[in-house]
Amino acid sequence: MTTKVETPAMEKTSYPLLFVTQVPTAHDFNNRLSAFANHRTTTADVPRGGDLMLLYPDGTIRNLTQEAGFGMSGLQGQKAIAVREPSVHPSGKKALFSLLLGSPKKNQTNNHYRWQIYEVEGLAANDKAKIRRLAKQDPRYNNLSPIYADDDSIIFTSDRPRTGEAHLYPQLDEYEATPSISGIWKLNPASGQLQLLSHTPSGAFNPIIDSFGRVIFTRWDHLQQDQLADRDRDADRNGVSLPFQSFNFSDESATAKALQERVEIFPESRVGSSGTYGDVSPYRSNFFTLWQIDQDGANEETVNHVGQHELAFGFATPSFRNDMNLSRSTNEQFYANRQPLRREGGLFHLREDPLEPGTFFGINARESGSFTTDSIVKISARPDLNPEQMQVIAVTKIDKSDNLQDGRYRNPLPLSDGRLIASHTSHQLPPDAESTLQDLRIKVLERHPKTGLYTAKHALTQGIHKELSWWDGKQLKHFKGDLWEIEAVELKPQKNITPPTKSLESPEQAIFKEAQVDESTLRQWLTDQNLALIITRNQTSRDRADQQQPFNLKVPNGVSTVSKAATSGVIYEIQHFQILQAEQIRAYPDRPGRRHLAQTITNFHPLNIQEPDIASSVIIAKDGSTAAFVPAARALTWQTTDAEGNAVVRERNWVTFKAGEIRVCAACHGVNQRDQADFPAPFNKPEALRELLTQWKKISQNASSLSK
Numbered sequence: 001m002t003t004k005v006e007t008p009a010m011e012k013t014s015y016p017l018l019f020v021t022q023v024p025t026a027h028d029f030n031n032r033l034s035a036f037a038n039h040r041t042t043t044a045d046v047p048r049g050g051d052l053m054l055l056y057p058d059g060t061i062r063n064l065t066q067e068a069g070f071g072m073s074g075l076q077g078q079k080a081i082a083v084r085e086p087s088v089h090p091s092g093k094k095a096l097f098s099l100l101l102g103s104p105k106k107n108q109t110n111n112h113y114r115w116q117i118y119e120v121e122g123l124a125a126n127d128k129a130k131i132r133r134l135a136k137q138d139p140r141y142n143n144l145s146p147i148y149a150d151d152d153s154i155i156f157t158s159d160r161p162r163t164g165e166a167h168l169y170p171q172l173d174e175y176e177a178t179p180s181i182s183g184i185w186k187l188n189p190a191s192g193q194l195q196l197l198s199h200t201p202s203g204a205f206n207p208i209i210d211s212f213g214r215v216i217f218t219r220w221d222h223l224q225q226d227q228l229a230d231r232d233r234d235a236d237r238n239g240v241s242l243p244f245q246s247f248n249f250s251d252e253s254a255t256a257k258a259l260q261e262r263v264e265i266f267p268e269s270r271v272g273s274s275g276t277y278g279d280v281s282p283y284r285s286n287f288f289t290l291w292q293i294d295q296d297g298a299n300e301e302t303v304n305h306v307g308q309h310e311l312a313f314g315f316a317t318p319s320f321r322n323d324m325n326l327s328r329s330t331n332e333q334f335y336a337n338r339q340p341l342r343r344e345g346g347l348f349h350l351r352e353d354p355l356e357p358g359t360f361f362g363i364n365a366r367e368s369g370s371f372t373t374d375s376i377v378k379i380s381a382r383p384d385l386n387p388e389q390m391q392v393i394a395v396t397k398i399d400k401s402d403n404l405q406d407g408r409y410r411n412p413l414p415l416s417d418g419r420l421i422a423s424h425t426s427h428q429l430p431p432d433a434e435s436t437l438q439d440l441r442i443k444v445l446e447r448h449p450k451t452g453l454y455t456a457k458h459a460l461t462q463g464i465h466k467e468l469s470w471w472d473g474k475q476l477k478h479f480k481g482d483l484w485e486i487e488a489v490e491l492k493p494q495k496n497i498t499p500p501t502k503s504l505e506s507p508e509q510a511i512f513k514e515a516q517v518d519e520s521t522l523r524q525w526l527t528d529q530n531l532a533l534i535i536t537r538n539q540t541s542r543d544r545a546d547q548q549q550p551f552n553l554k555v556p557n558g559v560s561t562v563s564k565a566a567t568s569g570v571i572y573e574i575q576h577f578q579i580l581q582a583e584q585i586r587a588y589p590d591r592p593g594r595r596h597l598a599q600t601i602t603n604f605h606p607l608n609i610q611e612p613d614i615a616s617s618v619i620i621a622k623d624g625s626t627a628a629f630v631p632a633a634r635a636l637t638w639q640t641t642d643a644e645g646n647a648v649v650r651e652r653n654w655v656t657f658k659a660g661e662i663r664v665c666a667a668c669h670g671v672n673q674r675d676q677a678d679f680p681a682p683f684n685k686p687e688a689l690r691e692l693l694t695q696w697k698k699i700s701q702n703a704s705s706l707s708k
Contacts, residue, residue, distance in 0.1 A: 012355070014057040014417040016123070016491040017442075018086040018095055021464050021483035023047035024436050030178055032082070033371040033410070033486070035288060035348065036203050036220055037178045039142040039159055041100055042110035043477070048080035048103040049468040050483060054123060054491070055460060064120055065099075068131035076103035076470040084115070085206070085487055087147045092493030094121045096146040096154065099133075106471045115142040117156060123491060136192035141169075144181070145206055147215075149295045150496040154187045155197070155207055155215060161584070162199055162634065167254040168584050170593040173202040174222040175286070177244075177588060177595050181205070183656070184217065184293065197297035199635040199656045201582050201596040205288075208350060209295070211357035212383050213499035216303065218348055218362075219291040221653050223637065224284050225270050226586060226595060229262045249585045249594070251602075256585070266580055266598035266637065267650050268319065276646040277570065278322035285652060286367060287312060288346030290360070290381065294499060297633070297658040305670050306387035308652070309545055310335040312343045319549045319650070325566050327547040334545035334672075339377065339392040347379070348372045353414040354492070358382030361395065361412040361420075366402070370430040371437060373408035375399075376422060376445075376454065383499075388545070388672045395420070396445070396454050404428050406455045410440065413488050420445045423486045424456040440484040461485065507685045508535065508664055515693040522693075523660045525700065531605065532632045532657035534665070535689050538624035538682040539574060539640055541667035541675045542649070549649045551676040553668075556643070558622030563676040572648045574640040577626040578617035579604075582635035582654060598637055605629040607695050609688065614645045618688070625686030627693075632659035640668065 022032060024047075030037035031045040040046070051071055054062040065071050071081045080103035088095045098115045117137055122129045134154065137143050141160040149155050159181050161168035170179035181203040186195045198204060200219055207217040229246040236242060248263060249256040268283040289311060290303040309316065309330040318326030332338075341347055345366035353359040358381055365374035376395040397406055405428055412422040421444055425437045442461065445454040463482040470477055504512070504519065512519050526533060540553035540561040552571045554560030562571060581601050584594035601616035608618050608628050618628045620640070630636055635654035639647045649668055657663060671681035 012417045014415070016057065017055045017460070017488050018088065018491055019053050019055065019442060019485055019488035020083045020086060020097070021050040021053060021485055022082065023049040023466070023468060023479050024438065024440070024484055026436055028369050028371045028431065032084070035345070035365065035367045035372050036173065036175075036205075037180060039115060039144055039181060040179065041113040041115065041142070043103060043470050043472045044110075046082045046100060047468070047470055047477065047479065048076040048082050048100070049466055049470070049479070050082050052083045052086060052097055052120065053464070056125065060125070061461060062129070064129040065131065067129040068120070070099070070131060073466070074469065076468060077105070078102050080470070085145045086489055087208075088489055088491055089148050090494045090496055092491055093123060094119060095123070095491070096148065098144050098146060103470050106476070107474055108471070110473070114139060115144050117143045117146045117154065134187075134189055136189055137187060138164075138194075147207055147209060149186065149209070150213065150498050151295075152189070154189055155295065156185055156187065157181045157183070157204055157207065158185050160185065162196060163252075165254065168252065168594055171201070171584065172586075172591070172593050172595040173220070174224060174226070174595065175202065177226075177228055177591065179593065184215070186297070195297060196633045197656070198291075198293050198300055199582065199633060199654070201635055201654055204291070206349060208352065210352050211497060213295065213497045214292045214383070215295055216290060216292050216350060216352075216360065218288050218346070218350060221287045221289060222285055223267060223598075223652060223654055225264045225267065226262070226597075227270060228588070229264070229586070230270055232262065245589050247587060248597070249587060252584050258587070262586070264597055265600070266639070267652075276642070276644070277320045277572070279320070281317045281319055281321055283317070283319070286344050288348060288367065289341070290347060290350065290379070297656070298661045299502065299663070300656050302653070303381045304383065304385055304387050304390060305672075306390055307543070307546060307669070309548075310337055310387050310390060311392065312341045312346075313337070314340055316548045323550065323570055325552060325563065326550070331545060331547065334388060336389050337391045339394055339398075341392060342366055347377070349411045351413050353378070354416045354490070355414070355418060358385070361414055363410055363412065364392075364398070366430075370408070371410065373410045373425060373427075373430070373437065373440075375404060376409045376412045386672055394453065402430055408437075409456070411487050413490070416490060416492060420454055421460065421488060422456070423484070423488070437484070438481065440486065441482070442485040442488055504662065505664065507537065507683055508662075508689060510685050511689045511693065515690055515697060517693045517697055519662075522696070523662065526629070526632075526662075527660035530632050530659050531629045532659065532661040532663065534628055534630055534657065534663050535686055536577070536626045536665045536668065537684050537686045538666070539577060539620050539626055539668045540624045541671060541679070541682050542669055543667070543671045544674050544676050544678070545672070546669050553648070555620050555622055555624055559624040561675060561677050561679070564678060573642050574648050575620055575643045576611060576614045576617040576641045576645065577620055577628070577638060578614060578641055578645070579628060579630055579636060579638045580616065581631060596635070601631065607692065607699060609691055609695065614641060617641070621686070621688040621691070623684055623687050624682070625684070625688040627686060627689040627691075629692075630657060632657050632661070
């Protein structure tokens with residue numbers, strides 16, 4: 001259900017700009033400007049020497065870090081710094097950023113430095129900058145992309161393991177088992193209380209708070225089986241030495257037993273397989289897209305619940321090859337978007353248009369080899385906009401060959417005075433091993449009156465020149481020239497706009513009333529137990545545009561939903577809803593830390609209405625509904641299965657729930673406008689919820705009587 005969102009008229013005003021400078025790096029391989037693993041701290045990945053800069057509308061520029069006594073010139077040493085990702089307090093009088101302090105001496109180890117969150121004040125024209133490190137943060141981990149929440153808590157990303165246990169550090173991503181960001185965190189700077197808002201097995205990047213109070217961020221959706229283990233399996237079959245020697249631990253604990261196996265139960269194989277329903281297609285996922293979450297950690301989903309088939313449409317792989325009802329391509333009649341995002345990449349460096357709330361500018365870049373430079377696009381994503389109506393629109397010229405004649409862009413920023421600026425380089429092709437981006441500067445873009453597309457014009461600065469040197473192991477590196485200018489933000493006061501509290505809709509409210517269960521009491525119990533409650537009204541109903549997984553479904557002796565366009569083919573019976581959690585149990589002898597695998601939940605709550613033979617699952621009710629108590633603050637995924645536990649429809653993302661949260665999905669994978677049978681989203685009272693509440697009520701009443 002969507003509601004109309006009113007936004008005030010915006011006046012055009014010019015404000016000062018905060019941005020950072022960065023010594024150019026020689027490669028785009030998990031370094032400072034890469035799409036992922038950009039938090040690494042060696043001097044090869046992030047040479048020291050950059051600063052936090054403040055540019056006023058009259059052209060006056062201040063070096064804030066230098067004013068406050070941070071950084072050094074010449075040979076970089078203990079006082080050397082690198083800086084990144086400034087964000088402004090709603091008052092407009094102070095800002096957060098991340099700072100990396102220190103550079104190694106000759107032959108000194110490079111890996112013990114950590115990005116930490118700092119705050120700067122003294123930003124008025126006649127002030128002097130004051131910079132302090134936030135005291136309550138954990139110095140053992142890299143803390144990045146800080147923003148102020150409405151309650152003055154700090155929301156940021158970090159590579160801190162979910163549990164903070166040293167043996168799980170670093171978290172390894174689902175791609176090449178590279179150290180990754182573990183999620184989005186929230187810190188109370190006064191008490192030091194820390195909360196994990198979104199647990200992301202492959203990383204989350206660049207959160208912002210939009211005009212509607214939502215935390216909007218780029219997330220790497222890479223939920224697939226381990227490609228390193230695939231290479232080990234091939235080596236094993238061919239009788240040659242294993243290149244990665246991947247193996248599973250028995251659990252996440254420090255005392256877990258190393259197993260002589262590399263079993264994975266979810267999702268499908270990357271190379272294809274066969275099963276009860278015939279040949280199963282290979283499944284691979286690699287997409288950076290927009291996600292949203294409330295500032296308290298509730299309601300995590302893709303922005304407006306948009307699907308990949310609406311943003312990166314075209315050819316798609318059906319899950320079961322022998323089902324002729326499944327499509328090999330997305331159906332463009334079901335979405336307004338006509339500009340696809342890159343599948344092996346996505347949308348980076350989001351900034352909301354201050355004059356058009358709900359419109360976000362970003363870079364449509366590939367995942368590697370580009371420093372996340374490419375063309376600029378904008379996407380419409382107001383909270384009341386149905387995903388089928390969301391559109392990606394080219395802002396600068398797009399070239400699928402990756403040869404951008406107008407140059408390459410990064411960090412677009414629509415300004416409050418109506419202008420558009422971005423970091424821009426004249427390089428047309430992505431840099432390679434022999435070259436880097438030598439002229440990445442912040443420039444004003446101008447719109448062509450006929451094409452409507454923007455091109456870079458004049459730079460905002462005269463160039464910020466430095467001559468530096470630093471040690472990278474035994475090698476002394478040198479740089480002389482203009483620094484990169486990136487990550488600009490406006491020093492602009494803003495109003496806090498807390499999103500409206502979401503309440504349960506009438507079907508679920510009716511069940512609570514009829515079961516005589518007080519919603520607030522249940523929520524408090526969930527919070528105390530670190531649980532959430534997830535509800536689906538009808539698992540057989542699926543969005544009409546999602547035709548790559550089975551959509552002719554029925555519950556044995558219960559509800560069914562079958563497409564009117566279905567010819568012959570299987571009508572799949574679904575009987576169980578199986579929930580899996582991300583556990584760091586995959587390891588490799590040559591690297592510290594562990595990778596996540598999807599696992600059944602060992603301590604699945606005993607109140608759940610379940611079938612013991614199908615681990616961590618609940619039974620699908622006759623009306624197609626499900627309800628389950630699930631772990632909070634941990635990445636979860638799920639699938640519907642038949643009576644024997646064979647997978648039918650699989651979730652393609654990880655989702656985190658807040659403790660005490662009650663989340664309702666009308667249908668499996670959500671219905672935007674109509675489902676596969678051309679019906680609107682289900683609005684039935686979920687009987688599975690009634691059964692679960694009845695069981696919970698008995699237990700809670702017994703506990704209450706025993707405590708008296």
